[in-house]
Amino acid sequence: MAEFRGWGGAALITGGSGGIGLALAREFARRGIDLVLVARSRENLRINAEKLAKAHGIRVEWREADLASLDGPAELVKALGEIDMTIDILVNNAAFGVHGGYLAQGPEREAEMTRLNVSAPVELTGRMLPGMMRRKRGLVLNVGSTAGFAPVPWLATYAATKAFLLSWTEALAQELKESGVRFSILCPGSTATNFHAVSGADKEGGRTGVFGEQTAEQVAEECMRGLDARKTVIVTGGFNKVHSTLASSLPRGVSAAMAYRVMRPKT
Numbered sequence: 001m002a003e004f005r006g007w008g009g010a011a012l013i014t015g016g017s018g019g020i021g022l023a024l025a026r027e028f029a030r031r032g033i034d035l036v037l038v039a040r041s042r043e044n045l046r047i048n049a050e051k052l053a054k055a056h057g058i059r060v061e062w063r064e065a066d067l068a069s070l071d072g073p074a075e076l077v078k079a080l081g082e083i084d085m086t087i088d089i090l091v092n093n094a095a096f097g098v099h100g101g102y103l104a105q106g107p108e109r110e111a112e113m114t115r116l117n118v119s120a121p122v123e124l125t126g127r128m129l130p131g132m133m134r135r136k137r138g139l140v141l142n143v144g145s146t147a148g149f150a151p152v153p154w155l156a157t158y159a160a161t162k163a164f165l166l167s168w169t170e171a172l173a174q175e176l177k178e179s180g181v182r183f184s185i186l187c188p189g190s191t192a193t194n195f196h197a198v199s200g201a202d203k204e205g206g207r208t209g210v211f212g213e214q215t216a217e218q219v220a221e222e223c224m225r226g227l228d229a230r231k232t233v234i235v236t237g238g239f240n241k242v243h244s245t246l247a248s249s250l251p252r253g254v255s256a257a258m259a260y261r262v263m264r265p266k267t
Contacts, residue, residue, distance in 0.1 A: 004227075007137050009088025010034035010059070012080075012128075014067060014120070017044035019193035020143060020186075021093040023220035028089070029056040036085060037062040038076060039094065061085065067094050068116035073123040088135070090128050092121035092165075093143040097158030100265055110157050117161035122168070129181065136180035141227070142169050146189045146240050150247035150255035154263040162187075166233070173232045184232055188219045189240035 004011075011028045015021035016037030025035055029052045037045050037060065045062040053060040061083050065076045080087065095117040098105050125140055132138025147155060148162030166185055173183040190213035219236045226234030235241045247255050 004028075004089060004139065005032055007088040007135075009086040009137075010036055010061075011089035011091060012036040012038065012087045013091040013093055014038045014065075014124070015094030015143075016062075016091075017041045017048060020188065020191060020216045020219055021091070022048055023216035024091055024093065024141075024223065025052060026217075027220045027224050029058055029060075032056070032058060033089070034059040034085060035061070036080070036083070036087065038065050038067070040064060040066055059085070067120040067124075068112045070115070073120050073127065077124070077127045086131075086135075087128055088132065088137060089139045089141065090125060091141045091143070092124060094120065095143065095158075095161070097147075097155060099155055099263070101154065102156050105157075113157055114161060117158070118164050121165065132181045133176075133179050138181040139227070140169075140172070140181065140183050141223075142183075142185045144169070144185045144187045146187050146235065146244050146247070148187065149244045150250070150259065151252060152263060153256060153260040154265060155259075170232060182230070184227060184234060186219070186223045186226070187233060187235045187240070187244065188214065189237050189243065190214070191216055191219055 011025075011033050013021050013025050013035065016025050016035075017039035018041070021039070025037060025048070029035060035049075035052060035058065037049055039045050042064045045064060049060040049062040052058065063076060063079050065079070066072045067076065096113060098109060098113065102110070121142055129138070129140070142165045144165045145159070145162040147159040148166040150159075152159035166187070169183050169185040176183070192213050192215050214237050222236040223234055235244050
């Protein structure tokens with residue numbers, strides 16, 4: 001992490017008002033790295049930005065943005081031009097999932113999910129990366145999930161978006177390995193955030209935390225250790241490491257059939 005401090009730039013964190021995003025913000029703040037927090041929840045952003053700045057003596061800016069909208073990423077980058085901060089670290093964390101049958105969600109909700117979980121990280125990275133490459137330094141940290149290692153019925157679109165991020169991160173890490181810009185993906189399992197409430201997994205059954213869950217703080221701490229070790233894929237939690245390895249090694253049809261039984265909504 002001393003490497004990142006030496007860059008002198010700031011970390012931009014989407015979905016930075018709570019959960020894993022806020023926990024990562026605290027970890028960067030403890031290391032003296034300035035922050036730009038982005039989310040839709042204006043009041044939470046303001047409160048947490050003030051707390052982090054006061055507690056760690058760093059500069060913390062915040063911007064309200066809806067990255068699921070078609071113009072959201074471009075509008076955010078335009079707004080960043082109003083502040084005099086160099087972004088050396090981009091954390092693509094904002095995402096949501098919906099638990100249940102694919103057709104039950106409606107096409108608008110599924111499309112919104114792919115825009116936030118996939119299109120926004122791709123566009124933000126594409127807009128931020130040229131500056132990082134000119135400076136020959138930078139980090140793009142994507143927040144994935146252990147759900148990205150295999151097909152997950154009843155969480156089909158969400159798992160597919162995380163599978164995209166996993167493949168995309170690994171490919172860019174190799175493609176741009178001589179650019180000075182690092183690429184990593186954080187893959188937590190079930191985490192004690194509001195994800196289950198938002199996704200509907202709590203009321204529908206199929207809660208992904210059947211084998212226990214980590215706190216957002218535990219996930220963030222493991223992420224920092226993984227970054228210090230220069231890992232591209234950072235899976236947090238002992239069980240999750242076993243699960244991701246097993247899910248990747250089994251025939252995909254077998255993994256999908258197992259997930260079908262575990263994740264099936266209650267009737």
